[in-house]
Amino acid sequence: MKEAGDKRICIGILGFGNIGVGTYQLLEMNHSHIKETSGLDFEVVRILEKDVDRPRPVQVAPGLYTQDADSLLTTPDIDIVVELLGGIQPATDFMLKAMAAGKHVVTANKAAVAAHFPELRQAAIANRVLFRYEASVGGGIPILNALTTALTANRFIEVKGILNGTTNYILTRMAEAGLSYEESLAEAQAKGFAEADPTADVEGIDVANKLSILISLMFGERVAPEDIPTVGITGITPKAILDAAADNSRIKLIAHAKKTAAGIEYNINPMALPLSHPLASVSHEFNAIFVTGDGVGDLMFYGKGAGPLPTGSAVMGDIIEIGKAMAKNSAYDPVVPGGPLK
C-alpha cells in the first residue's frame, strides 16, 4: 500500500464561476499547508469552462481549460471530479457518469443534490466511490459533516435553519435601517448579495433544496424540495418588522423540520423569533443551523453561507477528506450514511 506522502491527487473542476475560483484560490493559497498537514499533494489538472477570457482573481494556465466534459469525467488521470456548474442538468448526468467511471465526486450544487439525492448516493455506493456535498448546505459551515460523522449517535428531533444569506441580509436591513422590502432588495443587489433575478432566493426555492438535503441526512426520509410548503419573504412589510421588534422578536426566514409521532413535519416560513433564541441574532448574510438531537440536545452552527472562499473551504474540505480516504484505500461508503431512504 502506498503511504500518504507520495500521493498526488488530481482534481477536475466542472464550471469555473465564483465557487470554482474560490476553491482554486484557497488551494493555491494553502497548498503547502494542506500538503504538510495531510501528506497529500492536491492539484487541479483540468477545468471545464467555456468562458475562459472572463477576468478572474486567479491565474490559470490556459492549457488547463477544456470544453470536452469527457476529458474530466472518464479519463484515467482524474481522481476527483468537482461539479460546480449549478443547475440540475447536465450537472447530475455528469456526476453519474464520473462515478460510473470510478471518480469520486464533490459538488456544491444544492439543486442537483436535492433533485436526485437517492440516485446520486446509490451511484456512489454501487461504484465504490465517495460522493460529498458539504458546500450544498450552509456554504462554509461544516454542518453535513457533523450530522454524518460526529453526531451519528443521536436520533435527530428537529432542525431550524437560516439557510439563505440573501433573504437574511434583506430582513436584517429592513429591521436595522427601517427599509422597505424593495429598498432592502435593491441594496442587497447593489452589494452583490442578491442576483438580478432574486426569485430563487426570496421565494424560498433555494432554501427548499437545502432543507430537502437536511431532511434526508437527519431523518433518513426523502422529501422533494417542491413538496415542502414554502413561503418566501416578499410579503414581509415594515409594519410586520416593527411589530416583531415591539414584541422583542426578529423575523427570520426559517427552514424547519421536526420528527413527530405522525412523521416528519416540514415547512419554510418567515417566523418571529424571540431575541433570546440563538438564531434571532444571526444577521446580515450569515447563516446558521440549529439542530436538536436526543443525546446532544441543542446545537447551533453559524457562519458564512455563501461567498467564493467560504464555499471553497467546504469544497476543499470534502476533497481533502476524500484524498485521506484514498491514501488508506478506504474511499468508499459501505453503508448509506443516515440509513436507507424511505
Added chain:
Amino acid sequence: MKEAGDKRICIGILGFGNIGVGTYQLLEMNHSHIKETSGLDFEVVRILEKDVDRPRPVQVAPGLYTQDADSLLTTPDIDIVVELLGGIQPATDFMLKAMAAGKHVVTANKAAVAAHFPELRQAAIANRVLFRYEASVGGGIPILNALTTALTANRFIEVKGILNGTTNYILTRMAEAGLSYEESLAEAQAKGFAEADPTADVEGIDVANKLSILISLMFGERVAPEDIPTVGITGITPKAILDAAADNSRIKLIAHAKKTAAGIEYNINPMALPLSHPLASVSHEFNAIFVTGDGVGDLMFYGKGAGPLPTGSAVMGDIIEIGKAMAKNSAYDPVVPGGPLK
C-alpha cells in the same frame, strides 16, 4: 475483507461516573438506530469501576464490572478503550498501555490530553491505532472533528471560546438576576452546575486544558496549560457586570488564541463583549467556540459543554467513527492531523 454489517465492536469503559453512564445510556437508547445507520454492532463488554453499588440511571449486568484494568487494556476481546476516569494519572498510562496493546482509545479527559498531547498522539501513530478526544473540548459540540476534517483547507487565524459551563452560568446569573459572585456560585452548586470545590472551574484551570488542546489542533503548536496566562472569574463584581451592561456589553470568560506575525498569542480572561458579538448571547451553562479561518472566515459552534448525554454524544461519535474505520481496515492515522507539533 469483512463487510460492515457483520462487524461487532467491543468497548471497554474505564470509569463509570456521569460521562460513562451517559455514554452507556445513549448507546442503549439508540443501539438499533446506530446499528441500522452504521452497519456496526457496538457493545460495552467490560467496565472498570470500584463503586459498583452507587445508584445509577442505567441497568448494568454485574458481570460487566471489573477492578482489573488489564482486563480492558491488554486482553484481545476489547477493540476500543474508552477512558473516562478523569485526572492525569493513571488515565494517561492506561491510555498508552491500551494503545501499545493495539486498542483504539477514546477519552473525554481534557486534563490528561492537555498534559500529554504529543505522547498520546505519537503512541496512536506508532501503534497504528486511532486516538480520539472530541468530548474533551466543548462537551457535545463537535468542534474538534470540524477542525480536523471539514475545515482542514484553512489556516486558522483566531479562536475565542466560552469553554466552561460553570463560569458561564455564574456570570449569566450575576447579569440577569443581579446576584453577587458568591450568591451565583451557591446557586450553581445547588443546581449541580458547580462542584463543592469549584477552583478548577472558576480559576480557569479547566479552560486552560481545553485551550491548550485547541491551540495544538489549530496552530500545530504545543502550549502547556500552565503556561497560558489565565485569570478566572472570582474577581468579577456586580459593578463590573453593571458597567458592561450600561455599555451594551456582557462579561464572558473567554479563552483566546490568535496567530500573529510574532507567533501565537494566548490568554484566558473575563472580557466585555458587545451584544452584537455572537458569543455575547451564549448564556447559562452553554458553551460556544468562535473560530476564524483564512478561507471560511468566522464560524461559531454552540451547544452543551457538559452533561452526561451531550458528552456521551461526543464519546459515542468518536466510537462510531472508529468503528466505521475498523470496518474499512483504515483505523489508523498515517499523518499527524494539524501537522507536527513545533
